[in-house]
Amino acid sequence: MIRQLKESLKANNYNEAVYLVRFLSDLVNCHVIAAPSMVAMFENFVSVTQEEDVPQVRRDWYVYAFLSSLPWVGKELYEKKDAEMDRIFANTESYLKRRQKTHVPMLQVWTAEKPHPQEEYLDCLWAQIQKLKKDRWQERHILRPYLAFDSILCEALQHNLPPFTPPPHTEDSVYPMPRVIFRMFDYTDDPEGPVMPGSHSVERFVIEENLHCIVKSHWKERKTCAAQLVSYPGKNKIPLNYHIVEVIFAELFQLPAPPHIDVMYTTLLIELCKLQPGSLPQVLAQATEMLYMRLDTMNTTCVDRFINWFSHHLSNFQFRWSWEDWSDCLTQDPESPKPKFVREVLEKCMRLSYHQRILDIVPPTFSALCPANPTCIYKYGDESSNSLPGHSVALCLAVAFKSKATNDEIFSILKDVPNPNQDDDDDEGFSFNPLKIEVFVQTLLHLAAKSFSHSFSALAKFHEVFKTLAESDEGKLHVLRVMFEVWRNHPQMIAVLVDKMIRTQIVDCAAVANWIFSSELSRDFTRLFVWEILHSTIRKMNKHVLKIQKELEEAKEKLARQHKRRSDDDDRSSDRKDGALEEQIERLQEKVESAQSEQKNLFLVIFQRFIMILTEHLVRCETDGTSVLTPWYKNCIERLQQIFLQHHQIIQQYMVTLENLLFTAELDPHILAVFQQFCALQA
């Protein structure tokens, strides 16, 4: 088992390693392993805190493995070796005092310390273990079946653990991210039921560990997971529903990312409601209410997840909710978190139903927060548009589209459109002409407005025209601008069109990033759909790079196999086959490099634009003497954090460039702090 532990650690499989350590601890309780040898192992664990030039997260894990086993075996170890244990404890304490905690603000779900502090996970665990020690290691929650067999077990032969040296730190070692403990309930929230163990009690730790473990084991089978959760042993002594809801939200809101796909938590909560229809829905409603009340200090990324969860949940219950309870948001600044939340929820609810339904489900007082009817806006549509430049061409195009014109026919209609940007066309004939783009995109999207499928067909059929018009960077930006003007009432359509345009290479990822930070979008900059588009764009870029890297790896492997076969068979004719494959590998290598460069550029563009708009805001506030902390600012700075958190693995590659080029010491400390927090995550 020690070998297994070493293997898990080397393979960066820290979850498994923690369970192994706990299992070994329990074996001490069974008198299978001699306590002193376990103490020795823990001594070695905690001595990792003395290592120099290693990431803090490495030291953190060993301390965590030690502390988190103590609820199981603390009593036994202290009884046998209290002096040694005290020493280990002192070392742990001094380490915890001197470790840096710059990363904490980035991982907190709420920035407020009231009503429950959002503690760093090691701090919380330390407090819990100290309390346990003070209570003389009395712990009543863990199942200890071996106690019943104690008289037999203590006569058995004990084994010593072989000495355990933690595997050294390597370049490939990746340690678990630090966490902040999510707390939303305490004993006051369920006055009628059993008392909820306090936040620094070890019972709380054990219950939460066990519930998280159940989710981790059964997340792929929601009914089993729900059944296991509600049949938790010892459920009569604790307010189990509150613990379950807290643990599930802890995972859903976890930063950087939930352990499992977001939608799993929605379905799990619904399964739980089905299993306990008399009790769980009320706790869930209470939790929702509490989350709403604390929106002002909730991290924007977590608010996004709250919006998505709540709207999807409501769609399974005919959108029934007591909206009047939230009337307080109607009198607030529409940009502040509560009204914003309600607006976004209603918009998402509409996507899962239809516009009139949303008007029907909310009280009339909420109509200001209801989403716009998602209709198309065609600028050449009515009488007054006769005077608009390009109007006649638009009509001509409309006729052509309806009579199934070809790309060439469209090109010839567009040839005569004057370019407002210059007096005479270049010889190329198709340099950036915003008016051409305008009439083409407006008319086509308007005719294809009926459904997503219609719009996709239109993009596919006239792909050639799109590619030509959007050849330059300005062209790409303008296509996005015009598309946005047509569909600004229908954010969902905007998102799917941007997705298709990237996939069919009408626009590239950098164009989308620049468009999002452009002045046309500044009014909608804090809306959720904008960030969903940006993150979807980044993900597509990342997937593209991975795909080509995989192709390159496969080609290299194929070549290696061919070489091996050749050396085995001594076949000279495969030289020619090699040549073709080698050429392919060279091409793929170039493709990979180009894709990686495009990916890096995308992130640099995004960070640069963030720095620009944030600096602008900070400077303006300084000159005007106003407070920096406007709702817009909180939203924007947390969106910057979100870029770092959601794509941290890729961004780690660019640390040097970011430090030297963008996040330099001259930067405003507000913005630099975000970068420093990010660096601290794996430092």
Added chain:
Amino acid sequence: MSVFKMLFEAAPSATSLHYLGGRLKALHSNSYVKLSQYWDQHFWRDNEEQEKLLKKSCTLYVGNLSFYATEEQIYELFSKSGDIKKIIMGLDKMKKTAYGFCFVEYYSRADAENAVQYINGMCLDDRIICTDWDAGFKESRQCGRGHSGGQMRDDYHQDYDAGRGGYGKLARTCEW
């Protein structure tokens, strides 16, 4: 009896169970993603071929939609498990109007599996929808195969289903 054996048979704490569970098949089962009993009779004479395709498929058949379910709603719901490649709405063979089923194709198998695990059996437009693996979209499979142009099930159902045109077609034609 060895101590180890005793431990295995006693009720262990959840964490030890997880360790043991790593070796127990039950905790790694993924029964939601298994194939159902449905075999498409019209297009694939070879069931073995169909089964192979189903196990690699990224396409889902989605049933029990209301006739008013829109492509937009389906996009929104099924996007929660991953990026959608294509949606093809099921149509009445004769009227070519939406008819309560569709096909959803993902770019990756993993995303399709997530849909089967977390979107199957949940509500869309107040109806509990169901999903099933599909061997791959071919032209004309989007048309219902029922006698009156819709799906087989709509020919036969006796009860009144407001979201699917009222009474079943055969029941209706029997009414005077």
